[in-house]
Amino acid sequence: MPGFTPGRRWQPPFSPFKREKFGNRLLISVEKIVKGPLFGCRMCGNCLLQETAFICSMECPKGVRNGPCGGSTEEHCYVDETRPCMWYKIYDRSFRMGRQDKLLEVLPPLDWDKVGGETWADVVVQVRKVGARYFFTGLLNKDPIQRSIVWDSVFRPIRQPDWWNGDSEYHPPAYTEPVSTLERRLKAGEFVVTAEVAPPLTTATKKLIENIQMVKPYVAAINFTDSPSATPRMSSWACSSIAVQNGAEPVMQIAARDRTRIGLQSEVLGSNALGVRNILCLSGDSMSMAPEPRGRMDVLDLDSIQMLWILRRMRDENKYLDGRNIKFPPKFFLGAAASPFASEPRFQALREHKKINAGAQFFQTNLVYDADGLEIWLNEMAKRNILDKVFILVGITPLKSLKVAQYMHNEVPGVVIPPKVLQRMEAAGDKAEEEGVQIALELIEAIKGKQGVNGIHLMAVGWEEIVPRIITEAGLLPKDFVAPPPKAAVAAKPA
Ligand code: SF4
Numbered sequence: 501m502p503g504f505t506p507g508r509r510w511q512p513p514f515s516p517f518k519r520e521k522f523g524n525r526l527l528i529s530v531e532k533i534v535k536g537p538l539f540g541c542r543m544c545g546n547c548l549l550q551e552t553a554f555i556c557s558m559e560c561p562k563g564v565r566n567g568p569c570g571g572s573t574e575e576h577c578y579v580d581e582t583r584p585c586m587w588y589k590i591y592d593r594s595f596r597m598g599r600q601d602k603l604l605e606v607l608p609p610l611d612w613d614k615v616g617g618e619t620w621a622d623v624v625v626q627v628r629k630v631g632a633r634y635f636f637t638g639l640l641n642k643d644p645i646q647r648s649i650v651w652d653s654v655f656r657p658i659r660q661p662d663w664w665n666g667d668s669e670y671h672p673p674a675y676t677e678p679v680s681t682l683e684r685r686l687k688a689g690e691f692v693v694t695a696e697v698a699p700p701l702t703t704a705t706k707k708l709i710e711n712i713q714m715v716k717p718y719v720a721a722i723n724f725t726d727s728p729s730a731t732p733r734m735s736s737w738a739c740s741s742i743a744v745q746n747g748a749e750p751v752m753q754i755a756a757r758d759r760t761r762i763g764l765q766s767e768v769l770g771s772n773a774l775g776v777r778n779i780l781c782l783s784g785d786s787m788s789m790a791p792e793p794r795g796r797m798d799v800l801d802l803d804s805i806q807m808l809w810i811l812r813r814m815r816d817e818n819k820y821l822d823g824r825n826i827k828f829p830p831k832f833f834l835g836a837a838a839s840p841f842a843s844e845p846r847f848q849a850l851r852e853h854k855k856i857n858a859g860a861q862f863f864q865t866n867l868v869y870d871a872d873g874l875e876i877w878l879n880e881m882a883k884r885n886i887l888d889k890v891f892i893l894v895g896i897t898p899l900k901s902l903k904v905a906q907y908m909h910n911e912v913p914g915v916v917i918p919p920k921v922l923q924r925m926e927a928a929g930d931k932a933e934e935e936g937v938q939i940a941l942e943l944i945e946a947i948k949g950k951q952g953v954n955g956i957h958l959m960a961v962g963w964e965e966i967v968p969r970i971i972t973e974a975g976l977l978p979k980d981f982v983a984p985p986p987k988a989a990v991a992a993k994p995a
Pocket residue numbers: 559560561562563564567568569570571572573576577578579580584585586587588
């Protein structure tokens with residue numbers, strides 16, 4: 501790890517003025533001096549180094565504490581290309597050290613009371629509690645399992661406070677009756693289609709409702725993004741509520757980027773009361789993609805895996821994060837994003853495994869343009885025995901032009917478009933749109949029969965009119981399909 505790591509991700513609030521006992525200040529300084537150069541420590545006060553192959557994860561600009569984001573690569577972080585992806589380094593080192601199973605434990609968000617403080621005093625207290633002799637002799641035990649039990653007797657209570665209690669286990673949903681049409685269709689073994697409809701940029705809802713009415717008969721559910729590219733639009737929960745009012749089933753996307761732990765829990769309760777049942781938990785595009793003037797990029801309260809863990813416990817254990825009971829708990833079918841082409845397939849499969857353990861019941865993947873590459877990722881998932889615990893909907897976007905294809909390949913994190921697809925788009929010239937549709941249809945055909953694939957997720961953003969044609973020509977019309985009237989009459993909401 502570097503001795504000098506520029507750009508601290510956070511600043512402890514008012515630390516220079518905080519009243520602190522001299523002994524504490526001294527301990528903080530010593531810990532900083534020792535752990536900084538050794539591990540790149542950011543003094544988050546909620547140390548996870550034992551779980552992260554002794555590389556501090558706090559340098560990740562998206563603040564994820566549970567594994568790489570969907571844009572992670574070996575070369576660099578997508579948010580700041582001058583830095584490596586810290587999570588790629590952690591995964592790489594963990595695999596080389598044979599410590600990859602440690603990465604499955606669902607780790608808590610920061611306890612902000614501790615940020616900027618030391619963690620060594622907690623270790624001393626815990627060693628005293630279990631007995632110094634037990635701890636130190638236990639670490640000399642030849643049996644690695646015994647050693648790890650002794651180690652965990654001290655470090656687990658520190659990294660897993662009672663209000664979180666994360667683990668590496670799969671927690672099946674505590675209900676059996678499907679809570680949404682999407683869940684019911686997937687459980688019935690249907691090959692389902694979901695589609696994305698772009699939220700409006702204004703208060704006018706005419707186009708939004710037209711798109712909902714147009715797409716509704718063809719799909720099991722409609723996704724509404726949550727300020728993609730960190731750019732404000734109509735909120736996902738408002739669009740989802742409008743979809744419910746118009747007889748369509750929404751998938752409400754929710755980005756950790758814009759939520760605190762309080763805001764998240766309040767918002768999902770409210771949207772559930774409005775009839776929203778499918779929720780897709782995302783970390784969200786980095787604020788660095790936002791239009792100027794940009795807000796703070798370093799105030800991040802949760803990551804997507806922590807969101808899943810919180811929502812699953814609200815639903816299955818009737819509990820808020822703070823431990824209060826929820827008398828009438830929400831009903832969710834919980835989803836997450838998967839990124840088959842980011843970093844390495846085995847790394848991504850481990851990350852998806854952790855999401856399933858945290859609560860993900862379905863995945864909608866990032867855009868796929870290479871069916872063979874998808875197979876490699878699916879094989880890694882199969883090796884982990886997780887394909888029967890999650891439904892996978894593969895992300896498909898018809899390309900409109902060579903320019904769009906090149907932009908996606910070069911700029912969108914986690915998207916890889918093979919050269920032969922780019923060449924086809926170039927050769928198509930002014931027929932590029934039609935070529936894009938044909939490529940999408942060929943991909944769906946190649947993907948349809950793959951083991952572990954339960955459907956597709958069409959993301960024809962700004963080109964929603966193409967959705968009915970693709971679904972019809974791909975032979976994916978739902979069993980109960982009824983053709984919509986030629987043009988649904990929709991009343992415009994006054995702006
Ligand atoms: S690529 Fe993603 S996970 Fe890796 S350091 Fe950057 S933001 Fe964090």
